[in-house]
Amino acid sequence: MMTPAPFACPPGLTPMAHLRCEVGALASLGAAPAGERRFVPLGAGEVSGPELSGTLVEGGIDWQWMRSDGVLEIAAHYVIRADDGALIEVRSEGLRHGPAEVMAWLAAGEAVPRQDYFFRTLVRFTTGAPAWAHLNRTMALATGERRARQVLLDLYRIS
Template sequence: MTPSEPAAMPDTPAIPPAPALDFLCRITCEVGALVTLGDAPLGERRYVPLGGGTVQGPEFSGELVPGGVDWQIQRRDGVTEIAAHYVLKLADGSLVEVQSSGLRHGPAEVMARLARGEAVAPSEYFFRTLVRFTTGAPAWAHLNRVMAIAVGQREARRVVLDLYRLG
């Protein structure tokens, strides 16, 4: 090899294209008052009871069954870890379990405004979850193989989630 020749590159596989995101639905959920369990080893452990709500989208529509729970850890670094678990009742009566885990964080002053129930633009903070579905309804069995990314918005008395199927 001469000084002007490039060094041989080992065979490396091509980087695959980024996965597609296709809009699946919007979930709007009424939320109850936050309940704290106090300071735990990883931060403040708390939960938010989930009330009813709606599901609307090109893939399916229906309602959110009251009784779900959004478990949270308010970490010492200001990040809120989210683990929500609830049920959707689709328009045909089929039930679909939803498990959602993710993170919410932003500048301290923005998060303080959210905590006070003030209106905050979703662009001012990060709120994303990974969503999985489980159902025994034959017509909706394909949802058992779906992963979705939710972009969330926290309001004073509700949460709005826009779900995108991960392709």
């Protein structure tokens, strides 16, 4: 049996920002062939951290697909207005899942510690602002927490 080669260059994670977003009421498009398709309007919020601070521009949306296996696929699209006024587009795709009872508590709006379920997204940025051009080359990993009317994300720049 061969000994596996060591991983040559594991990625690093650098704390980037905390994000708090108010969320609207969930709207369902109904059962589709692969599961329930739905969306959640994204409202106001704040971004604060060592690498990015500002506010969320209202009008973003979180598209969701509740798969038949109980996994929620997430595709959020929103805009951050940085403290200097620059606009930064954010695209985030990920998964949220956990034990059935935990997911039922979340669906009912109950507070559940984030360590009791999996909520991760891969985040990409786009901007035309010269001061933030480095974000066009940045990928981030977010760990999330769902509250009754809020989503909390901790963003980590992948290096």
